[in-house]
Amino acid sequence: MKLTSYFITAVTVSLSLASVSCKDFQDIQSQRNEAKAKLEAMTAEISEIDQKILALKQVVPQGVVSESTALKQGEKYETALSLLEEELTKTIKHYQESEVKLKALEQETESLRKLSNF
Amino acid sequence: MKNFIALLLFCTAFGGWYLYQKHDSAQKELVEISKSSSAYEQTLTARRSELQAFVKVLELQKKIQSTQADILGIKEKDGKIKDDISKLVTERARIVSKTRQSMIGMILPELTLTDGRKLAQVKILKADDSGLSVSLPVGVLKILPSELPDDMQQRLHYSK
Numbered sequence: 001m002k003l004t005s006y007f008i009t010a011v012t013v014s015l016s017l018a019s020v021s022c023k024d025f026q027d028i029q030s031q032r033n034e035a036k037a038k039l040e041a042m043t044a045e046i047s048e049i050d051q052k053i054l055a056l057k058q059v060v061p062q063g064v065v066s067e068s069t070a071l072k073q074g075e076k077y078e079t080a081l082s083l084l085e086e087e088l089t090k091t092i093k094h095y096q097e098s099e100v101k102l103k104a105l106e107q108e109t110e111s112l113r114k115l116s117n118f
Numbered sequence: 119m120k121n122f123i124a125l126l127l128f129c130t131a132f133g134g135w136y137l138y139q140k141h142d143s144a145q146k147e148l149v150e151i152s153k154s155s156s157a158y159e160q161t162l163t164a165r166r167s168e169l170q171a172f173v174k175v176l177e178l179q180k181k182i183q184s185t186q187a188d189i190l191g192i193k194e195k196d197g198k199i200k201d202d203i204s205k206l207v208t209e210r211a212r213i214v215s216k217t218r219q220s221m222i223g224m225i226l227p228e229l230t231l232t233d234g235r236k237l238a239q240v241k242i243l244k245a246d247d248s249g250l251s252v253s254l255p256v257g258v259l260k261i262l263p264s265e266l267p268d269d270m271q272q273r274l275h276y277s278k
Binding site: 003008010011014015017018022024025026028029031032036038039042043045046049050052053056057059060061064066070071073074078080085087091092094098103104105109113117118 | 201
C-alpha cells in the first residue's frame, strides 16, 4: 500500500513536470515560429528589393552598377542640377526682361502708328 | 495495479524525454534563426541603402531632364519674343523713315533751334538718324537732333 502511495506521488510529480516542460516547449516553439516568420519576411523583402534594384539598373545610366557608383553618380547629378537650376533662373530672368522690352516696344510702335497715321 | 503504475511511469518518462528532445531541438533552431536573423538584418539594411542610392540617381536624372526641358521651353518662348521684337523694330524703323521722308522738301518759314538761333526759310533736304540737312538762303546747314525744338524732335521721332 505504501509502495502504491509512493508511485502515485511519483506519477503526480512526473505529470506536473511534464506539464511545465510542455508549457516551456510551447513558448520556445512560438518564439521559433515568430523568428522564422520574421526571417521569411526579411527574405521576401530582400528578394523584392533585389528585383527593384535589377529593374532600376536597366534605367539608370551605364556604369551605375553598385551603391558606391550610384552615390558618385548622384553627386555628379546634384552638381549638374545645381548648374542647370542657375541657368534656369538666368533664362527666366532674361525671358522676363525680353517680355518687358517687347511690351515697351509694342506701346512705342503703337503710338508711332497713331502719330504717323499708318 | 503495479503493472499499470509501472506503465504509467514509463509513459511519463518517455513523454518527458520526448518533450526534452523537442525542446532542445527547438531551442537550437531558435538560436540558429537568431544568428541568421542578425545577418539577414545587415543584408536588408545594405540592400535598402543600395535601393535608396539607385532611386536617388533616378530621381535626380528625371529632375535634370525636367529642368533641361523647362530651360528649352523658356528659350523657345524667348526666341519668339525676340522675333516679335525684331519685327517691331523693323516696323518702327519703317514708320520713322516714312515720316522723315514725308518731310523732305518741306519749307519751314521759321525755325528756332534750342541754342536760340533763329532760321528762316528752312527747306528740309534730308532727314535721318544723324539729324536734318536743310538748305537756307545762305547755304546748307546740318542740324543735330538735339538742336531741334521739342515739337520737331517728336514729329521726326528723335527720341531723347
